[in-house]
Amino acid sequence: MTGKIAFLRITVCILLPTAVSSCKKDVPLEEINPVPHAVKLEVPGNFPTVEQDLDNPLTAEGIELGRMLFYDVRLSGNNRISCASCHRQDLAFTDGLALSTIGVSGKMLDRHAPALFNLAWAKTGLFWDGGSKNLESQAFGPLTSADEMHQDLLVLEAELKQVPDYVTRFKKAFNEDIKSVNVVKALAQFQRTLISGTSRYDKYKRGEAGASLTATELLGMNLLNSKCKACHSGELFTDDGYHNNGIDATFSDDHEGIYQGRFRVSFDPNDMGKFKTPSLRNVMLTAPYMHDGRFKTIDEVLDHYEFGIKISPTTDQLLYQDQTGIPLSKIEREAIIAFLAALTDHEFITNKKMNNPNP
Amino acid sequence: MKKLLSIIGLSALLFTSCSKDNDTILVEADGKVTVSFDAVFGAQDFALNKDFTSGTKTFNFTKFRYWVSNVALVNSKGEAYQVPNSYFLVEETSAVPVQEGAFTYPATKREDVVLPNIPLGDYKAIKFSIGVDQKYNDNLSLQTAELSQLNGMTNVSWMWMTSYIFSSVGGKVTENGTSKTLLVETGLNANYKTVTVDLPQAVKISSAKETKIVLNADVEKAIDGVDVVTNPVVGASKATIMAAVATNYSTKVFSVKSVN
Numbered sequence: 001m002t003g004k005i006a007f008l009r010i011t012v013c014i015l016l017p018t019a020v021s022s023c024k025k026d027v028p029l030e031e032i033n034p035v036p037h038a039v040k041l042e043v044p045g046n047f048p049t050v051e052q053d054l055d056n057p058l059t060a061e062g063i064e065l066g067r068m069l070f071y072d073v074r075l076s077g078n079n080r081i082s083c084a085s086c087h088r089q090d091l092a093f094t095d096g097l098a099l100s101t102i103g104v105s106g107k108m109l110d111r112h113a114p115a116l117f118n119l120a121w122a123k124t125g126l127f128w129d130g131g132s133k134n135l136e137s138q139a140f141g142p143l144t145s146a147d148e149m150h151q152d153l154l155v156l157e158a159e160l161k162q163v164p165d166y167v168t169r170f171k172k173a174f175n176e177d178i179k180s181v182n183v184v185k186a187l188a189q190f191q192r193t194l195i196s197g198t199s200r201y202d203k204y205k206r207g208e209a210g211a212s213l214t215a216t217e218l219l220g221m222n223l224l225n226s227k228c229k230a231c232h233s234g235e236l237f238t239d240d241g242y243h244n245n246g247i248d249a250t251f252s253d254d255h256e257g258i259y260q261g262r263f264r265v266s267f268d269p270n271d272m273g274k275f276k277t278p279s280l281r282n283v284m285l286t287a288p289y290m291h292d293g294r295f296k297t298i299d300e301v302l303d304h305y306e307f308g309i310k311i312s313p314t315t316d317q318l319l320y321q322d323q324t325g326i327p328l329s330k331i332e333r334e335a336i337i338a339f340l341a342a343l344t345d346h347e348f349i350t351n352k353k354m355n356n357p358n359p
Numbered sequence: 360m361k362k363l364l365s366i367i368g369l370s371a372l373l374f375t376s377c378s379k380d381n382d383t384i385l386v387e388a389d390g391k392v393t394v395s396f397d398a399v400f401g402a403q404d405f406a407l408n409k410d411f412t413s414g415t416k417t418f419n420f421t422k423f424r425y426w427v428s429n430v431a432l433v434n435s436k437g438e439a440y441q442v443p444n445s446y447f448l449v450e451e452t453s454a455v456p457v458q459e460g461a462f463t464y465p466a467t468k469r470e471d472v473v474l475p476n477i478p479l480g481d482y483k484a485i486k487f488s489i490g491v492d493q494k495y496n497d498n499l500s501l502q503t504a505e506l507s508q509l510n511g512m513t514n515v516s517w518m519w520m521t522s523y524i525f526s527s528v529g530g531k532v533t534e535n536g537t538s539k540t541l542l543v544e545t546g547l548n549a550n551y552k553t554v555t556v557d558l559p560q561a562v563k564i565s566s567a568k569e570t571k572i573v574l575n576a577d578v579e580k581a582i583d584g585v586d587v588v589t590n591p592v593v594g595a596s597k598a599t600i601m602a603a604v605a606t607n608y609s610t611k612v613f614s615v616k617s618v619n
Contacts, residue, residue, distance in 0.1 A: 181500045256596050
């Protein structure tokens with residue numbers, strides 16, 4: 001009997017579309033069922049391979065829609081701020097502030113806005129403590145938080161539906177009406193295209209014509225390789241992991257455990273005070289530093305690693321290099337800073353595929 | 360219209376032509392089951408905005424909500440039939456301010472879950488999980504069945520974990536004249552647990568008769584063992600207590616009231 005009902009269903013499924021489509025002979029097929037154009041990320045030659053996200057495959061239409069949404073103030077409850085308000089392209093998609101107060105509530109945030117690039121490789125969680133598993137889910141955080149964009153998702157859908165261009169674009173990208181899940185999918189697609197791999201270092205590394213690093217920069221690169229690369233590893237200059245880098249000795253549970261870092265996600269005592277390793281790429285653009293932006297300059301950061309390590313049970317063993325901390329001579333420090341500057345990607349921060357499409 | 364009629368006619372023809380293989384004329388087929396999650400507080404019927412006493416404490420609730428997912432029915436041979444797309448929000452709630460008050464989810468009472476197309480057979484147990492399984496819990500952009508970001512059962516109170524709230528009991532607890540706001544919630548993949556409820560005797564599910572399984576869902580048992588006066592707010596930042604509450608849901612909250 002089960003088989004009979006299934007057979008009946010199949011029959012109706014075959015016949016009904018025939019009946020429906022025969023009434024719409026004049027409409028071209030692609031308008032009824034638009035197929036977005038698949039896109040493959042252009043991975044720099046010195047980068048690791050990238051895994052496609054099978055649940056949200058990249059398409060030209062999805063990426064462009066995501067770019068429009070990223071710069072659209074309609075995404076905030078007061079229609080004044082967009083994602084780009086705290087993620088500026090000229091600063092490698094960060095905001096230059098320690099803790100922002102431009103959210104809808106005006107309240108100071110607990111965390112420093114992270115830079116956005118090479119996110120297609122970020123597979124161990126988003127946010128400083130990794131509490132979000134993917135860019136899609138992550139977007140709901142800032143979108144709805146009262147202290148950030150404070151948008152009502154129903155209002156967001158209604159506001160976007162007022163814009164005929166969006167109605168068309170959502171249809172083309174997802175073959176669906178405007179829904180908040182498609183907003184976050186489009187944003188995630190755009191963010192996965194934010195690849196920074198055209199710094200002077202990259203060109204040198206790939207042996208491109210005319211590319212070179214100075215002797216000081218090369219010294220800095222070698223020092224960085226021996227002293228910093230255990231965490232800031234590989235061509236992405238991050239191990240995508242979590243470490244306690246000795247900025248605090250105690251980790252109170254104030255503010256719902258915001259100082260406890262990875263612990264409040266994993267509940268593993270070994271993760272107390274650990275935060276995501278940020279990439280060193282574009283680091284000269286992304287001051288201030290740390291999860292709360294406490295260090296204003298790269299010199300303050302290097303001072304911390306040399307003299308300021310605070311000891312707690314989870315302080316990373318990698319920070320004990322002959323002493324507590326990472327000692328550097330004046331020349332070594334200058335060389336490291338020179339090399340870090342060679343990781344600045346000017347083409348990335350001026351790339352016209354990533355800027356505001358409606359300036 | 361003519362076309363539609365001919366489809367129906369043709370379908371009917373196909374349908375009947377298939378049944379010629381069968382000897383009997385009237386055949387029992389797959390059936391429908393309604394599972395009713397009837398909220399109780401101990402021996403009493405649960406209601407919102409009504410005082411319930413438990414020991415020295417008085418409770419007054421504004422919501423009792425939980426996701427029921429991956430429902431399965433176990434037949435008398437011990438084989439489980441997994442109900443596809445089973446994600447249901449069971450709830451009795453006053454209006455819920457969603458996104459910290461940005462908008463309001465209306466007052467709702469929903470206790471019935473309808474499971475269609477259950478294969479004909481004798482069934483001895485029902486299994487389900489409280490919460491949302493990892494695949495969907497980890498990615499809020501994946502949509503299926505009733506899962507939604509718009510009902511206040513996602514990342515509202517634990518923004519740093521973009522995931523679903525598995526269960527939520529809210530209201531007020533009073534002891535010795537002191538009242539505290541109560542909000543006991545569960546979530547996190549580690550707390551996604553399966554409940555097995557054995558039926559008192561095997562029930563036949565078939566097209567001949569609709570089956571109704573009524574389960575008690577005991578709010579008092581959900582918070583059993585939790586010192587809710589000391590810890591009136593349980594969420595991701597109280598992980599140990601939260602795990603104990605999740606275990607309560609999987610072991611003692613649900614029991615059979617009636618099957619017919």
